[in-house]
Amino acid sequence: MITNETDYAIRIIRALEDGQVHSVKVLCEEENIPLKFAYKILGKLRDAGIVSSTSGVHGGSRLIGDLRQFTLLDLMGILENRSELRKCLTPGYRCDWKDKKNCSCQVQEGLLKIQKKIDRELSRYTIYDLLHGNPDLKE
């Protein structure tokens, strides 16, 4: 599911698109985002190289990433700890259930296939597309 955090992150980036330094306070006011979310999101965007931050009285955040290079899938990966869902599909993983039942498990394989389809959809759109449009996002 696309979360509020993803929505907030895109809107923070929107407010930073002018290339200027913005304080967290101003960003939150501009985009109507709760302060505690903004700090958390800006930290993750900084770690991912999308924004840079400076401290001090005139400090704040500034956009440094190319929004055409980051897809919605990338952004969701930056914001969320991607699920450990598929750990049982990693090579060498020993599954108690399979050992006990002595049969294959379709659940994880099925969920993985569906997740891959969703990921393909999410990787079709860049953050730039979301802010400025993409033919597939028009009516």
Add this chain to the structure above:
Amino acid sequence: MITNETDYAIRIIRALEDGQVHSVKVLCEEENIPLKFAYKILGKLRDAGIVSSTSGVHGGSRLIGDLRQFTLLDLMGILENRSELRKCLTPGYRCDWKDKKNCSCQVQEGLLKIQKKIDRELSRYTIYDLLHGNPDLKE
């Protein structure tokens, strides 16, 4: 994203497919699921009419729902509080950002379109499909 909780829920349902009453403890052992997750998930499945629960020494949970009637999208809706993401798209919602900028906001509309595409994909598979296969889930 498909979460561990969704995966656990499907596996709890798998363990209940024999139609018998199973204690939470046995379900957790059977499917290797942390107890605190199992209680939470079973409560939600009960509220949704997928399982029934009885208390007492021989109490436990039993499958009562038709797994062909519940899609993966239904199940994710049962487990998660669906995001409030689109609240600004509800009729009558007053958006400060739009008022200030005096222009349309593409972010929410774009995210909503993508979420709808994902939802369509998630609604193609029933819980039964995930447990017993579906041509689209095969290699």
